[in-house]
Amino acid sequence: MxxxxxxxxxxxxxxxxxxxxxxxxxxxxxxxxxxxxxxxxxxxxxxxxxxxxxxxxxxxxxxxxxxxxxxxxxxxxxxxxxxxxxxxxxxxxxxxxxxxxxxxxxxxxxxxxxxxxxxxxxxxxxxxxxxxxxxxxxxxxxxxxxxxxxxxxxxxxxxxxxxxxxxxxxxxxxxxxxxxxxxxxPEGDYEIELGKAEVLQQGKDITLLGWGAQMEILEKAAEMAAAEGISCEVIDLRTLSPWDVNTVAESVKKTGRLLINHEAPLTGGFAGEIAATIQEECFLYLESPIARVCGLDTPYPLIHEKEYMPDALKTFEAIKACVAF
CATH class of the missing domain: 3.40.50.970 (Thiamin diphosphate (ThDP)-binding fold, Pyr/PP domains)
Structure with missing residues (x-):
């Protein structure tokens, strides 16, 4: 190592x-x-x-x-x-x-x-x-x-x-x-299986799903939620195509809630595809609407980059809204 x-x-x-x-x-x-x-x-x-x-x-x-x-x-x-x-x-x-x-x-x-x-x-x-x-x-x-x-x-x-x-x-x-x-x-050779999501943290109240740089954001938001007594399950999708429907669906059936976070704009973002699939798989298990915390539907703004980014605070507020629904 x-x-x-x-x-x-x-x-x-x-x-x-x-x-x-x-x-x-x-x-x-x-x-x-x-x-x-x-x-x-x-x-x-x-x-x-x-x-x-x-x-x-x-x-x-x-x-x-x-x-x-x-x-x-x-x-x-x-x-x-x-x-x-x-x-x-x-x-x-x-x-x-x-x-x-x-x-x-x-x-x-x-x-x-x-x-x-x-x-x-x-x-x-x-x-x-x-x-x-x-x-x-x-x-x-x-x-x-x-x-x-x-x-x-x-x-x-x-x-x-x-x-x-x-x-x-x-x-x-x-x-x-x-x-x-x-x-x-590891300094040597190893592979991580494509098409397989990873559960980073077990939880019972809500599933948080993301990929790439947003995983750091989700983990921070989960810490903030834990201080409020909310137990978050955190999943890194890792491969978006083909994506691991089974791992996400199993988690949502357990928690009853799903929040998807990505940096791309909301409209047409991959969160929409995930939300559509999970509501088909888990409709009778859902305790609240599937939430999306994403970038804005604008060209990426230099001066307002901080406002554009789906950060931990925005995610934390969405978690609380989901749990309180």
Missing amino acids: AEMNMLHAINSALRIAMEKDSTMTVFGEDVGHFGGVFRATSGLQDTFGRARCFNTPLTEQGIAGFANGLASNGMTVVAEIQFADYIFPAFDQIVNESAKFRYRSGNEFNVGGLTFRTPYGGGIAGGHYHSQSPEAYFTGTPGLKVVVPRNAYQAKGLLLASIRDPNPVVFFEPKRLYRASVGEV
Whole structure:
């Protein structure tokens, strides 16, 4: 075990995967000798050479198209989109090509060895072009897996599992936690199963559900609720597509209440899909309406970032309202 922040954990995962798979390449804007804008790929080009870790032109559509081509020829590919806000020029390549490669060929060919890494979310005063949380756009696309880690340990295990998964994966990294999330991480190889949520805290009064950077917010809100005598069960979804319906439904049947927290805007956010599914699964068990504490339906505001964020206080007030319903 070693003390690592999330960037070190991601770098360690990439290094281990490249050591064990000679077909693996890593590329994106400035990821070569510079190590990427956040330095997540530092040292990889020095170790593995310019043929396996290299810079691309500033064209996200080209990065995704090139990634599809390499992966369709059997290579393992990790392509970095420098900010999730700039994944949209690559949207057509990802949702119309990556996601459908296997289906359209009847499994004669695929791009299963493809992973897109991209930093998402606010909290760094990045303004409206460097703070968005676009994960929900990809959850509605059959053929893609969508993964979001909450800390350094999770980031390494989930990234290694994503790289080795036989399906294309979009891996969203909470950039607010890149250097803030520090913990004990195994130096060796390990994987965390995709599609499986984790219950972080047992409780009996309400289920709190989130992913990524918002898990820290949920844990703080749960502490505040505990001081008021409210027992919260806290669950990290980790994989949004496919998401772990059974673990969430079992929890809600026990607590009778569900609060979903995410940083993306409320309308069209993934919380809506979760709420619809859980009310179908748990309708007769619900003691209050399913609550959503999310970002605002506005472009991400630089000057009002604090007001925009679904923080612990907003979550705590929503918990109390659910329990008092």
